[in-house]
Amino acid sequence: MNESHGDWLHLRQGDPMVQVLIDAYKIKTIPAMVVVDSKGGVISATGRNDVYTGLIAFSKWRNAIPTAPPPRLLGKEGETCNIN
Numbered sequence: 001m002n003e004s005h006g007d008w009l010h011l012r013q014g015d016p017m018v019q020v021l022i023d024a025y026k027i028k029t030i031p032a033m034v035v036v037d038s039k040g041g042v043i044s045a046t047g048r049n050d051v052y053t054g055l056i057a058f059s060k061w062r063n064a065i066p067t068a069p070p071p072r073l074l075g076k077e078g079e080t081c082n083i084n
Contacts, residue, residue: 024040025042025045032048033048033050033051034047035047035050035061037065043061044060044064047061
């Protein structure tokens, strides 16, 4: 897994927690990406498709959390920019 996808948090095939998450987040297909908040609430059930929109996805997810601070990216020469 690490060789092809990096050091991502993941569960191994057969782990009982897989079924718990499938049931909790109503996963229909694998792979799937559900974006959740720090309490496990669903921000986006369509995260896998969202990422194809690039930075728009981060704005969508951030806007789903009213108290989230605006994300900042480093621009050229260390400048920062907001994603709105």
